[in-house]
Amino acid sequence: MPIDIMPRLIAELNRRSVAARYRIAELDSEALVDAVRAGAHLVGLGFNDFLHPSLTFVSLFRAQPHIALPRHHHLAKSRSLSLHQMIEEPYIFLNFPGARAYYGGLFDHHRIAPNIRFVVDSTEMARRLVEGGFGYAGRVVQVSGQDVIAEQ
Numbered sequence: 027m028p029i030d031i032m033p034r035l036i037a038e039l040n041r042r043s044v045a046a047r048y049r050i051a052e053l054d055s056e057a058l059v060d061a062v063r064a065g066a067h068l069v070g071l072g073f074n075d076f077l078h079p080s081l082t083f084v085s086l087f088r089a090q091p092h093i094a095l096p097r098h099h100h101l102a103k104s105r106s107l108s109l110h111q112m113i114e115e116p117y118i119f120l121n122f123p124g125a126r127a128y129y130g131g132l133f134d135h136h137r138i139a140p141n142i143r144f145v146v147d148s149t150e151m152a153r154r155l156v157e158g159g160f161g162y163a164g165r166v167v168q169v170s171g172q173d174v175i176a177e178q
Contacts, residue, residue, distance in 0.1 A: 031071065031086060055124045073124055091132060092165040094156045109136050116143035116161030118152045125149075129164045 117140035152163040
């Protein structure tokens with residue numbers, strides 16, 4: 027089962043060093059690479075969507091695509107879904123480089139044109155729109171029992 031990596035990682039770091047303090051910054055992939063290369067951050071956690079040859083990428087897990095649905099959506103209790111089942115549903119498009127390439131690639135691979143209703147620049151905005159019942163969004167990691175795995 028896919029995991030939300032940050033809580034588990036922080037719990038392990040706290041177990042190893044109770045006195046440690048952390049600064050967590052949410053950055054897009056390009057800004058994350060720039061911050062690590064400039065020495066502003068010692069480490070960066072991200073997806074391998076914007077690798078730079080001067081940095082070493084260590085895979086922590088293999089992410090599976092998920093679909094975030096409103097809690098009361100008629101497909102929310104499904105064990106798995108295909109993108110074809112979502113073709114008429116309003117899609118909340120994540121408009122930043124990594125997500126744009128990743129989800130665009132999934133739709134292209136399946137020859138599907140999503141029904142884009144909203145274009146957003148943050149996963150938090152997408153999550154709020156999903157919670158409000160305005161559509162579905164792609165996710166790379168499962169964040170609650172309500173996320174449904176998309177079949178590839």
